[in-house]
Amino acid sequence: xxxxxxxxxxxxxxxxIAGPRVDISSVSAxxxxxxxxxxxAADQDRLPDRVIMDLSDLLALDSTGVALLVNLQKKIRESxxxxxxxxxxxxxxxxxxxxxxxxxxxxxxxxxx
Numbered sequence: 001x002x003x004x005x006x007x008x009x010x011x012x013x014x015x016x017i018a019g020p021r022v023d024i025s026s027v028s029a030x031x032x033x034x035x036x037x038x039x040x041a042a043d044q045d046r047l048p049d050r051v052i053m054d055l056s057d058l059l060a061l062d063s064t065g066v067a068l069l070v071n072l073q074k075k076i077r078e079s080x081x082x083x084x085x086x087x088x089x090x091x092x093x094x095x096x097x098x099x100x101x102x103x104x105x106x107x108x109x110x111x112x113x
Contacts, residue, residue, distance in 0.1 A: 001026045002058070004034055013047065016054040022065030031068050035075060042079040051076050052108070056087035066099050073105065084108055 002019025015034070022030060041047040053069065061069075069085070076083040086108035088096070096102040 002030055004030065004037075006037070008048070009052075011048055012050040012052055013041075014052050014054050016056070017058050019057065020059045022058065022061040022068060024062060024064045027064040027068055031071065034068070034072060038072065038075050038079075042081075047076075047079060047081055050082045050084065052084045052086055054086050055089070055092060058092065059089070060091050061095060063095075063099065066095060066101060069105065070101065082106070 002017050002022050005016045005018060007014050007016075017030070019026070038047065038051075053072065073083040084106045088107050093102065093107070096105065096107075
């Protein structure tokens, strides 16, 4: 089951999902934990102005994983913060496009190497 880790980076909260996939078999517990974490951090005024979801360790997600990202972005924006995805691989980006949500998210473009 995928888990998440958090750390601060330049006054931004980075949430990283560790696990190869977020899909119908794993999303329920992850959704509950992530949304609870964000709620608690916002209630205790520990949620910074920008929250970044780092997807570098995630290989794929299905429609339930996309729904999780939508719910997370909605919750973060409702608290007056900004939400961004980074390290989105081609497979996940294609899933966002197929869901007509690629433009819904702010996605950090990879830096030139």
